[in-house]
Amino acid sequence: xxxxxxxxxxxxxxxxxxxxxxxxxxxxxxxxxxxxxxxxxxxxxxxxxxxxxxxxxxxxxxxxxxxxxxxxxxxxxxxxxxxxxxxxxxxxxxxxxxxxxxxxxxxxxxxxxxxxxxxxxxxxxxxxxxxxxxxxxxxxxxxxxxxxxxxxxxxxxxxxxxxxxxxxxxxxxxxxxxxxxxxxxxxxxxxxxxxxxxxxxx
DNA sequence: TACGGGATCCACT
DNA sequence: GTGGATCCCGTAT
Numbered sequence: 001x002x003x004x005x006x007x008x009x010x011x012x013x014x015x016x017x018x019x020x021x022x023x024x025x026x027x028x029x030x031x032x033x034x035x036x037x038x039x040x041x042x043x044x045x046x047x048x049x050x051x052x053x054x055x056x057x058x059x060x061x062x063x064x065x066x067x068x069x070x071x072x073x074x075x076x077x078x079x080x081x082x083x084x085x086x087x088x089x090x091x092x093x094x095x096x097x098x099x100x101x102x103x104x105x106x107x108x109x110x111x112x113x114x115x116x117x118x119x120x121x122x123x124x125x126x127x128x129x130x131x132x133x134x135x136x137x138x139x140x141x142x143x144x145x146x147x148x149x150x151x152x153x154x155x156x157x158x159x160x161x162x163x164x165x166x167x168x169x170x171x172x173x174x175x176x177x178x179x180x181x182x183x184x185x186x187x188x189x190x191x192x193x194x195x196x197x198x199x200x201x202x
Numbered sequence: 203t204a205c206g207g208g209a210t211c212c213a214c215t
Numbered sequence: 216g217t218g219g220a221t222c223c224c225g226t227a228t
Contacts, residue, residue, distance in 0.1 A: 040221070050220070061213055078221050079211035085220085098220060136221045177220050 005161040006067035008038075008153070012095040015171055015190050016042040017087070020165040022082060024102055026142045027156060033111060033142045035102030035132055036163055037196075039192040039199050041175045043085070045094035049084070050181035053094030064150045065094035070087040072158060074139070074149040081136030084144050086153060088162075100190070102132045103198040111141040134200045169194040 003022065008015060019037050026033045043051040045065065051077075052062045064073035065087055073096050085096040104111055108131075112120040115137065116127055121130070125133040132138040139145065144158070153159050175190045192199045 045222085052220080057214095059214070075220090076211065076213090078209080078219060079207065081221050084219060130222095134221070135224070140222095180219085199219075 001156070001162045003162070005068070005070050005154055006077075007160075008067075008086060008088050009090065010088065011045055011191065012042045012097060015086070015088045016040045016097045016189070019099070019160070020170060020191060020193050021168065022104070023161045023163050024142070025161060026144060026158050028110075033107035034046060035104045035106075035138065035142070037099055037101075038103050038196040039099075039101035039190070041098040041100055042119075042189040042190075043098060044189070045096075048181075048187070049184035050175060050178040050187075051096075052057070056094075059177075062094060066069060067091055067150065068152070070153045072148055072151045074146055074152055076143060076146060077136065082145050083135045084139050084148075086179060090134050092199040098135060099102065099138065100135045101141075101192070101200045102138050103196060103197065104132050110143075114143050115141045118156055129197065132197045162187070168196075171183050 012129050019040050024035050035128050041080050044055050045053040047053050064071050068090050068091050071087040085098045087096045089095045108120040108122050112123055131140045151158055171192050171194050172188045173190050178185050
């Protein structure tokens with residue numbers, strides 16, 4: 001079952017936690033790439049120095065963050081990689097959840113080709129483990145780029161669906177790669193599924 | 203297994 | 216002109 005607008009239209013930290021265990025789906029002309037979300041980070045807009053919309057910045061890049069809950073915010077990082085975020089809260093409130101890692105479950109061959117140019121069976125053990133265990137890696141594997149920025153996740157191209165509801169423990173810790181963010185770098189806004197081998201960093 | 207540096211681009215100042 | 220919500224590879228243990 002597809003997650004609806006109500007799901008995204010809530011407190012950002014709540015959504016970040018509840019996204020764990022849900023399934024991210026990219027439908028490419030009928031071929032579906034799917035992965036279970038195992039790691040997320042919340043970015044609390046105006047009050048969060050680590051967020052692109054800190055202090056109410058409203059530039060062209062961050063425009064998606066001000067859109068409807070359930071909008072995709074995709075941006076280029078370090079000139080090479082894309083990061084995929086899900087906009088939360090009410091329209092006009094620039095908060096979002098960064099998807100940091102997924103566990104691949106469908107379309108593995110295409111993911112392997114997108115990442116390494118070879119079929120899944122030919123991947124080394126190391127490459128399998130590193131298929132989608134980081135924000136830049138999962139966007140490359142799922143073929144998510146800036147063409148999908150601003151897309152509505154309540155549509156049929158890129159969306160989230162319910163997982164299998166299996167039990168797991170959530171680990172709460174600090175975010176990664178935001179040393180410049182002063183006091184905000186210590187906020188416990190990163191969440192991951194305890195014991196999952198696709199988490200990017202323990 | 204752990205660290206250090208290079209790759210490479212565009213939004214922002 | 217600057218630098219980043221990252222990844223990969225080489226080097227060293």
